[in-house]
Amino acid sequence: MDKYQHKNKAVILGSNYYIGLNAMRALGKKGIEVIGVDHCREGAYALASKYCSKALILPHYKRNSQQFIRSLIGFAEKEKYKPVLIPCADPYVEIVDEFSDELKKHFLLPPIEKGLAAELLNKDTLHGLAQKHGVKVPETIWLNQDDILEKVEKEFGFPCLLKPANSHQFVETFREKMFIANNKDELYESIKKVKKEGFEAFVQRIIPGPDNHMHTFDCYIDSKGNVTHYTTCQKQRQYPINFGASVYTKQKYFPKLYEIGAKFLTDVGYRGFAEIEFKKDEKTGDFYLIEVNVRLTNFDVMLQKIGLNMPYIMYRDLVGSPLEPKAITEDTNIHFWYSYEDILAIRNYLKTGQLSKWEALTSLKNKKAYAIWSIDDPMPFVKFSQKLFRKVLKKVKK
Structure with a gap:
């Protein structure tokens, strides 16, 4: 337990995924009341953590936003000291950003301009910001242009990606982060589906290179605008493969990513946690900005293991007692592992010839930080396993 006196509670938004779980563990181990x-207990396995002091079941953040905010503020009003508020999923980031003026009266939040988090989440405005500040982004054509099929074929060809401006809403509808189009016909059909649902979307060039050409710059920018804590990481496997979320990632330092990422985030005035995803073009060696996560990363547990406890770094900054700056600029060979989805990913990498059985087996020998499992706090893993078993059983019955 940390010797610092922790008077402020921490409120974690999102308990049905391991990002929220690992935030709870990171703060609870420091003696902070979490x-x-x-919006419901079912599936919210992080609430089973011994580091979760209290579960707060509130109205759904999307279906009843106003009531959700009122309930959240109602909790904070009863506290002697302002709680630190940490959104652990994009929808929570958006609603905190939308109601930031009201929330800042009752919670401790990074001092960023209202609307900036949403700008960085939205692919349209993000690309504009990146280009304005001299950061490379993949060539992009928006769906509101005329003769889009011909323009795509002329400017960068096939295969290409059809991606949404707002990822999490797209995933809720299609259960996919994007569509891959190998030719004009496939692109035409994908555009029809997207337009039917009313999504803003764009077609984008695929930056050439395997999945281990995906890199991240992970950092914390303090209330004064200084990048105080940072490192970089290299993805090894994703799920779904090639265009999904990280399931096996290693910490590896690339100085170039600090040069690009730190400057971009400070130039736009961002504060708090951030992760920029880049892809390295295997032909040119250039790094292209793919997206920005303005919340804790999927592999935050690995960052904790190498000495960057991002939730606690933020907590201490916001309560006015910041920790000493720290950067991990050497290679630690620590890997993040989300075993459930990585097993599914390995199967597909093997099918497509992107991975050999030997490579898959030897990779599992590396030092790992586990997404859910913890010998110190096993109940969330038990709850997650029960949830997974019910899901499998349901499929078998069908």
Whole structure:
């Protein structure tokens, strides 16, 4: 337990995924009273953590936003000291950003301009910001242009990606982060589906290179605008493969990513946690900005293991007692592992010839930080396993 006197509670928005779980563990181990928030208990396995002091079940953040905010503020009003508010999923980031003026009266939040988090989440405005500040982004054509099929074929060809401006809403509808189009016909059909649902979307060039050409710059920018803590990481496997979320990632330092990422985030005035995803073009060696996560990363547990406890770094900054700056600029060979989805990913990498059985087996020998499992706090893993078993059983019955 940390010797620092922790008077302010921490409120974690999102308890049905391991990002929120690992935030709870990171703060609870420091002796901080942690409040886990979700809209229902079912599936919210992080609430089973011994580091979750209290579960707060509130109205759904999307279906009843106003009531959700009122309930959240109602909790904070009863506290002697302002709680630190940590959104652990994009929808929570958006609603905190939308109601930031009201929330800042009752919670401790990074001092960023209202709307900036949403700008960085939205692919349209993000690309504009990146180009304005001299950061490379993949060539992009928006769906509101005329003769889009011909323009795509002329400017960068096939295969290409059809991606949404707002990823999490797209995933809720299609259960996919994007569509891959190998030819004009496939692109035409994908555009029809996207337009039917009313999504803003764009077609984008695929930056050439395997999945281990995906890199991240992970950092914390303090209330004064200084990049105080940072490192970089290299993805090894994703799920779904090639265009999904990280399931096996290693910490590896690339100085160039600090040069690009730190400058971009400070130039736009961002504060708090951030992760920029880049892809390295295997032909040119250039790094292209793919997206920005303005919340804790999927592999935050690995960052904790190498000495960057991002939730606690933020907590201490916001309560006015910042920690000493720290950067991990050597290679630690620590890997993040989300075993459930990585097993599914390995199967598909093997099918497509992107990975050999030997490579898959030897990779599992590396030092790992586990997404959910913890011998110190096993109940969330038990709850997650029960949830997974019910899901499998349901499929078998069908």
